Amino acid sequence: MIKKVFKNKKIIEADSSDPSDKREIFNYKVTTIKGDILWVPHDENNTDYQDILKWVAAGNTIEETD
Amino acid sequence: MGFIGVQPASIPLTSSDIADGVITKSKIANDAVDNTKLDLTDDYAFSGTITGAGQSLRPNSKPLIINGNMAVAQYGTSDTNYSNASLVVDRIKGIADGLGSSGSVLTGSQSTDAPTGFEKSFKLEVTSAGGLDSADNRFAIETKLEHQDVSKFFDNNAMTLSFYVKSSLADTFAVGISRNNQNTSSGGNLYIANYTISSANTWQQVVINIPTSSTTTGETANATGVSLEWFIDVKSGGSRTGASLGWNDTTTAVQINSAAADNGFFNATNTWFITGVQLEVGTYTSATLPSFQHESFGDNLRRCARYFQQIGDNPAISDSATDGGHRLSNGMRGGSNSTDFNCLLHLIGPMRASPTISTTNVNVRQDGNSKGLVSIDQVRVHGSHIQIECTADSGLSVSNAVQLRFTGGSGNMKLAAEL
Numbered sequence: 195m196i197k198k199v200f201k202n203k204k205i206i207e208a209d210s211s212d213p214s215d216k217r218e219i220f221n222y223k224v225t226t227i228k229g230d231i232l233w234v235p236h237d238e239n240n241t242d243y244q245d246i247l248k249w250v251a252a253g254n255t256i257e258e259t260d
Numbered sequence: 261m262g263f264i265g266v267q268p269a270s271i272p273l274t275s276s277d278i279a280d281g282v283i284t285k286s287k288i289a290n291d292a293v294d295n296t297k298l299d300l301t302d303d304y305a306f307s308g309t310i311t312g313a314g315q316s317l318r319p320n321s322k323p324l325i326i327n328g329n330m331a332v333a334q335y336g337t338s339d340t341n342y343s344n345a346s347l348v349v350d351r352i353k354g355i356a357d358g359l360g361s362s363g364s365v366l367t368g369s370q371s372t373d374a375p376t377g378f379e380k381s382f383k384l385e386v387t388s389a390g391g392l393d394s395a396d397n398r399f400a401i402e403t404k405l406e407h408q409d410v411s412k413f414f415d416n417n418a419m420t421l422s423f424y425v426k427s428s429l430a431d432t433f434a435v436g437i438s439r440n441n442q443n444t445s446s447g448g449n450l451y452i453a454n455y456t457i458s459s460a461n462t463w464q465q466v467v468i469n470i471p472t473s474s475t476t477t478g479e480t481a482n483a484t485g486v487s488l489e490w491f492i493d494v495k496s497g498g499s500r501t502g503a504s505l506g507w508n509d510t511t512t513a514v515q516i517n518s519a520a521a522d523n524g525f526f527n528a529t530n531t532w533f534i535t536g537v538q539l540e541v542g543t544y545t546s547a548t549l550p551s552f553q554h555e556s557f558g559d560n561l562r563r564c565a566r567y568f569q570q571i572g573d574n575p576a577i578s579d580s581a582t583d584g585g586h587r588l589s590n591g592m593r594g595g596s597n598s599t600d601f602n603c604l605l606h607l608i609g610p611m612r613a614s615p616t617i618s619t620t621n622v623n624v625r626q627d628g629n630s631k632g633l634v635s636i637d638q639v640r641v642h643g644s645h646i647q648i649e650c651t652a653d654s655g656l657s658v659s660n661a662v663q664l665r666f667t668g669g670s671g672n673m674k675l676a677a678e679l
Contacts, residue, residue: 195344204637204651207597219638219649228341232618233636239482239613241678 196249198225200260202233222246223260323553324410325403326563327351328423328537330380333370334561334568334576340387342368349382350564350576351403353678355489355514358397364390364526366399374535375424375463377552381535384492389528395497398514399526400436400489401534404679406612407440407485413541414439414486419470420544421453421488424536429528430460434491434520436503437470438513440484447475448507454520465536467546473507482612484679488539489514492532496521565608567679572620572672577608584668588622591650591662598655599634601662606645611677614639617648621671624652625663631656633664646675 203220224232224242234242250256332350339348344356348368359366365388374381384401392398413419421437435453442449451473455466479485494500500515508515525532538552555563561576571588573580591603601624617636624631632653640647656662666672 202635202637204600204635204649205597206594206600206649221636221638223635230618232616233639234616235614235639237614239677240616241613242616242676 195227196224196245196254197227199223199246199249199254199256200225201256201258202260222256322555322559322563324405324413324539325537326405326567327560328535329378329552329554329560330370330374330382330535331557332561332564332576333380334564334570334574337575338367338369340365340367342366342384347568347678349380350568352382353402353404354384355398355400355402357399358393358495359390359399359526363388371533373426373533375426375465378424378535381424381426381533384532386526386529386531389526391524391527392493392495395495396500398491398494398500400491400514402487402489403537404484405486405488405539406482406679407479408481409485410539411439411479411485414470414473416472417541418472418543420540420542420549421468421470422465422536422538422540422544422546422549423490423534424463424465425455425457425490426461426463426531426533427457427525428460428531429523429525430457431523431525432456432520433523434494434516435466435468436487436489436491436514436516438487438489439473439475440487440513441479442473443475443509444511445509448473448509449475450503450508450510450513450515452503452505452508452515452517454505454517461531463533465546467544467549469543471507487513488537490534491516491520493523493525494521562609566610566612567677569608569611569615569675570672571605571675572622572666573670574672584621584666584671586666586671587625588664588666588671588673591664593656593658593660593662594649599652600649601652601656602647602649603662603664604645604647605673607675608644610643611641611675612679613677614641615646615675615677618674618676619672620674621667621669622673623665623667624650624656625665626656627660630665630667 200223202223206217222234224234237243327350330349334350335347339346342354346354349370367385367387369383371381371383432454437451439449451470453468494516501518501521503515503517505517536552589603589605591601594600594602622633624633634651634653636648636650638649
């Protein structure tokens, strides 16, 4: 059961030897009602991600800041 | 035959002495021909179909149900607050709605109480009696099967579900077989059966014959194709207790037949056990059902690991992280952010989907210094190993190795790709 969802975004800066490596990555930090912390990938096949979508459809909001 | 004078010498009869059709099939006793009268080294032409006990149409040597003997319990052997989405025994999940405010407290555990031929079972126990809150509230135990593993059998065949069950409550219970994302208006997408615990606290085998379902809309390959649910109880008065026995066409995937509703399981400190879950292609009775296909523990664990793996403290794989300092993986600082690093982890085998990760008592170690693990930012799956991008709570040195480390007691990293 989801209590809170935070979109965990991060910019991976380019390495000086590989400028093309700069990219943004993200996943979801889910806090459950039991207090567990889950790091959920943005993957439609992942059922925890599917639960996030249902949680949002039920009127909840993914937070941009933790 | 009588004779006069010298008894004639015995001459064995040969096939040429007996005219065709003299010895008919009806003149041979039913038990007269057995292996001792057959030349088992010879070749025999056979054009029929082998049917009956011991035969099945499985696609391979593995049972369709994973961990049907409840032997693998990576999540732990007991959960004293067993509720919705709880797992103890691998592949067996609790489905709850409405237990909380009524005060029912449940314990789910792996038990050594099992029928002959099995060592383990899953046990559900009401440790604090309560009840179901209101209409449609329910509790069930569920296992899900991937579409690519099982749906094709339901498309074209009758199926048989068998399991061993025991309960302190001698009453009627329900089983639901739900086909995910199928046509809900024809062909049958939800099969409902009832079974009765005929004698309290006594193991019994339940065999359920499931006719062919003709709905074939289909799901994607690694998504849920079929869900098997053992309903412990459902409260009547809503929309979830009106299904007919047999195949139903319905958009309400979670429902049962009214005869199994309101059995009062949660009103007292009852117990319910299950093991030996078996799903077969074809129609069988308890007498003709193929034997349960016992796998080695290792084979069973590898199949469970497609859905869940726990690295670190995990009795199921004899992995202990109770001594702080054990290393989980090696990695390197990444990019130019001083707190970024990534690590590679080896897995038991490829998982069903990109896994959800959680950690207990894990930190970051570099050059003899400990740092906090702030976040796990991305997972990249590469078959049997994964790359995880992480953030530490303070700067890391360039070019020196970084390690994820268990800090002690029950340290672990969980990777879940459950259905």
